[in-house]
Amino acid sequence: MDVGLTVGDSIARMAATVEGFDLAEFSIGEGTDVDEIDRNRLDEVLSEADADLCVHLPFKQVAVTPVTEINDAIRAYLTRLLEWAGAQGATKAVLHGTARNPHDTDLRPAFADQLSAIGGIAADAGVELVVENVGHQKRGLPLTVLGDLARETETAVCFDVGHAYMEDGHDGIDRFLSGYGDLVSHLHVHDARSRGDTHLPLGAGEIDYGIVAEELGGFDGTVAVEVFTDDVALLEDTRRRIESHLAP
Template identity: 25%
Template sequence: MKIGTCIYLEKFLESPDYYKENYRYLEIQDFVMPTNLDNHMEDILSMYKNNLSDYKGTITVHAPYIDLKLTSFDPLVQSVFIKRCHHALNIAMKLNAQYMVVHSDYERKPNYEDYKDFFLLQSTSFWKSLIKDFQNMGITAVIENVHNPSGSLIRQIIEEVNNPYLGACLDIGHAHAFGKVQLSNWIDCYGPLLKYIHINDNNGELDQHLPLGEGSIDFFSFFQKLKEVGSESVIMCEVFGNKVTEEKNLMYLSKFF
């Protein structure tokens, strides 16, 4: 299986060898923070390049999302999202990343009737305009659900753009806490478009990023479903904590493979 974990520099430097030896994929998340993009980018890049020079696995990058709004009515607000996305894509290229995770900004409580149509129009237009840049760099973009009630709108965006460098990222913690359908429904909905999965646990109400087995997600059924459909998605652990937490989480995960 394609097992990975999410890191930021401070966490990674606690034990670089542990992360490089135990995970085939590492998702760098430092650049979700605006201050790291604007003030510390070169230093962070340099540290990662030095410490990952002997890493044989695959690097992925999480795009910025804090205070960003792609599907805003205001073009100036949209332009900030687009600028940050280009910024992150440039970073991904410098790190020789193969994936970039980008949040869907679907509103938790849409407050007008035509919201879904507007969301689809804005999102599809953006991805059609940018996906060639990803393709030219050999980087696959994956759209991550956050407050989406199901995978249907993300699937529609991907199908409309119709480019192999755009796929779906299923965050099962978000789906469990904020979604309206079972996890198996997300897997069926995405089908072969599902290229990337964030896994962690929670109580079904909050996005807690707990180690597997400490919340209420039924991981046995989830992984059985993945096996049934023959999924080849990257499985990316996204658990809050230190190396000890990572080890505990990985041990639980090993039950399924």
């Protein structure tokens, strides 16, 4: 198991926090011209930390709409970003599981087609696509729907524990991992409170990570600590906690 950090779109934040972690998950902002990202500095920071690179694809735009021409444009846009990620040596790319209307059952076949196509684009670029659960958000597919579509399309999952808790509490975490845990290749870990606080250090919220340990003990994928702080001591504490939960 490799444990890293989400660092947003800031190479400076990566440089300040990633030392001692196995990977950095770098976000590509919506509308970002990837050719303007300082590749040399990015490579330098990763090399100095001996860390791998993952990327998070833009999250404001949905993955699928009812309009074929828009879906074509989304794939073309993501092709450019995934080719950049592959050239940069990224191992995984996170895509939010979103749709214009996530509760429109008629749109689900189109989502499956879109997910398969984007996964193929990623594979051609040498990157593993992982689809993330964001069912607590307005455009996010519900947990079970996302799991069913990921299985149908043979797409790996980025399971965000905090997002699942915000959507459906501990029951949601348990049901998803018991039904789809074999699809999980990448984890986002943070703590949360039902009142709306999220992306907290582990131990600062309400999530029982023992549930995750029961289903994913001995996990051999990648983990990104997604705690919204630059306090390295807090980030490292969350790393130690998740390692203690998931260690073989």
